[in-house]
Amino acid sequence: MTMQSMLRAKNLSMYRLSQISGVPKTTVIDICSGKSNIEGCTAKTVMQLSQALGCTMEELMQIDNAHYDRITGLPKDESYLEKGLPAYLQKSIETMQASWSIVDRGGKDLHWDIYWCDLNSDINSAETEQEISRDQAWYLRRKYLRMEKDDNV
Numbered sequence: 194m195t196m197q198s199m200l201r202a203k204n205l206s207m208y209r210l211s212q213i214s215g216v217p218k219t220t221v222i223d224i225c226s227g228k229s230n231i232e233g234c235t236a237k238t239v240m241q242l243s244q245a246l247g248c249t250m251e252e253l254m255q256i257d258n259a260h261y262d263r264i265t266g267l268p269k270d271e272s273y274l275e276k277g278l279p280a281y282l283q284k285s286i287e288t289m290q291a292s293w294s295i296v297d298r299g300g301k302d303l304h305w306d307i308y309w310c311d312l313n314s315d316i317n318s319a320e321t322e323q324e325i326s327r328d329q330a331w332y333l334r335r336k337y338l339r340m341e342k343d344d345n346v
Contacts, residue, residue, distance in 0.1 A: 196225045196256050197273055199246050206276055214245035224256075231256050274332040279324050282333075285312040289337050313338055 200210060207225050211218040216238055223229035224242075231239065231254060243253045278286070289312045295302040302308075313334070320330040334340040 196231075197270065199248070199253075199256075200225070200273075203246060205246075210242070210245055214241040216241050216245075271332050274326075274329045277325075278329075279319055282315045282319050282325070285315040286333070286337055288312070293337075309338060 200207065205213075207221050208218060210216070211221040214221070220229070220234070220238065221242075224231055224234070231242075234242075236250075239250050239253055243250045246253065285308070289308045292302045292305045292308045296305055316325075316330050316333050316338075319325045320327060325333075331342050335342070
């Protein structure tokens with residue numbers, strides 16, 4: 194079990210966990226990202242987090258950090274980047290997924306290009322309006338628009 198899976202099970206963001214537990218946001222982020230090990234936390238911090246997550250302190254101490262990149266400290270599973278998306282962006286993603294499903298099966302969706310442009314526009318808008326982070330925007334572009342980031346541009 195990972196901290197991310199515990200958060201997913203409770204449908205909590207790292208920020209919300211910080212709010213309800215009283216543990217500083219940076220501490221929660223460091224634990225969730227693997228930069229800090231739960232074993233290095235004080236008993237008080239472990240107790241606050243376990244109460245907020247509805248688990249025992251022992252269960253919390255069993256968190257597996259093997260699912261984190263040792264260099265960046267970020268989870269290898271990037272699905273956390275899809276949490277808390279604005280409703281309009283989520284709708285565009287669902288529309289694009291349906292269109293990709295048709296195209297991937299060899300069919301022809303005459304509106305595919307419209308859906309692609311709409312989703313790209315919604316991602317750009319959400320990023321510009323700071324509703325999502327730059328990392329979230331690029332994750333969504335890679336996953337749903339099948340774009341690759343060119344760091345040289």
